[in-house]
Amino acid sequence: MRFAGKVAVVTGSGRKGGLGESIARRLSEEGAKLVISDIGGSRDAATPDAMIGGTAEMQDIAASLPTQASTFACDVRDPAQVAALADHAITTHGSLDIWVNNAGIGYIMKPLGEVSPDDWRAVIDVNLTGAWFGLQAAAERMIKQGRGGRIVNIASQAAKSGFPHAQAYTASKHGLVGLVRSASIELGPEGITVNNVCPNHVTTGLGKWQNEHFAELQGISVEEYLKRMAGRIPMGRPGLPQDTASAVAFLCSDEAAYITGESMNVSGGEEPH
Ligand SMILES: NC(=O)c1ccc[n+]([C@@H]2O[C@H](COP(=O)([O-])OP(=O)(O)OC[C@H]3O[C@@H](n4cnc5c(N)ncnc54)[C@H](O)[C@@H]3O)[C@@H](O)[C@H]2O)c1
Incomplete structure (x- = not known):
């Protein structure tokens, strides 16, 4: 029960079988109260229903967790919604201790010449800018609480290596490496660690x-x-979803108190650096 007394938010955790569900379940099984958050429904062409988590799915996941869990629909591209999500964790569950930026899109993949400005922005907006909004909202509230915290981004093997048809995805995930390196310097004195988990294919x-x-x-x-x-x-x-969930749980635990600014591979040895 490493997370008893803690409250965790996992973005993009409302899609059954996704990494977010697995991460949320693991944190809950170890005692954390959870906010299951996802976009909840299509908002535009970049968020087709078939590829995103819906409201009913989100509620099913929350209801299946062993600890207290709530749901909150949030489009991570909107900083006001992300701030409201962070406030929801505190008003509903009492604090904000763990924030996992898991929301991501990896289904806009095209040859270089066919990528439109809208395609590019759609991926960067969710995977990189959305994680930045989450980090900023979580850090502000964790600093105010004054008891440290844990922020983890689900990056990817694409944070370390290139992949065809995935320029925006790879750039967004590489961007998370720079984000944690920079944020960890500012948040270290507050007792807040900021790290990436980089799964290979799951x-x-x-x-x-x-x-x-x-x-x-x-x-x-x-x-x-x-x-x-x-x-x-x-x-x-x-990889299995549990492999990623185990790495996130470790980075959120007390054992990882001195680890920050890192981008940890979970790749069965495939990614060497
Ligand atoms: N599956 C893999 O092989 C793999 C490997 C490495 C990294 N990742 C990363 O892991 C994370 C989870 O991926 P997954 O494989 O579980 O896919 P998934 O599609 O099941 O999960 C992504 C979630 O993000 C949500 N989302 C999309 N746009 C959103 C928005 N604007 N606001 C809020 N939520 C939004 C979706 O609804 C979905 O629930 C992603 O960041 C992905 O890039 C996945």
Whole structure:
């Protein structure tokens, strides 16, 4: 029960089978009260219903957790909604101790020449700017509370290496590396740590979409694509949502009190740096 007495917010945690759900469940199983937050419904062309978490899904996830949990619909592209989410954690559950920027989009992937300015902005707005809004809102309230805190971004292997058809995604995730390096310097004296977790491929709903996209790009079956992927990974398999959740739980725990500004790979050895 490492997180008994703590309150955690996980953005983008309202999609069943996603990394956010797994992270929220792990923190809850170890005692944290949770705010399950997601966009809740399509807002524009960049957020198609098939790729995002809906309100009912969010509520189902919250209801299935072992500790007190609430839901809060928040589009991380809007700083006012992100600030309201942070306030909700405090007014509903009593404090804000852990903030996980998990919301992300990885389904706008196109060859370089076909990426429109709107495509580029859509990815950067959620993956990088949305994480910045979350970090800023969480840090402000954690500083006011005066008892430290933990902020974790779900970056990616794409924070360390390049991938075809993913210029905006890769740039957004590399941007998170700079964000934690800089924010950790300012937040260290407040007892707040800021880190990234960098998973390689995990077969969530988003991961499945990416498997199909890259298999088609290479002209091979999804089965063959997954076989080749496993062959590149020293541990011999793609990541599981629990692998990422374990890393997040560690970084949110007291054992990680002296770790900040880091971007930790969870890649079965695939990503060496
Ligand atoms: N699955 C992988 O292979 C993998 C690998 C590395 C990193 N990641 C990262 O992990 C995170 C979770 O991905 P996932 O695989 O669980 O996918 P997912 O699609 O299940 O989760 C992403 C969540 O973000 C939400 N979201 C999208 N736009 C939003 C917005 N504007 N405001 C609030 N929420 C929004 C979606 O509704 C969804 O619930 C993402 O940041 C992704 O980039 C995933």
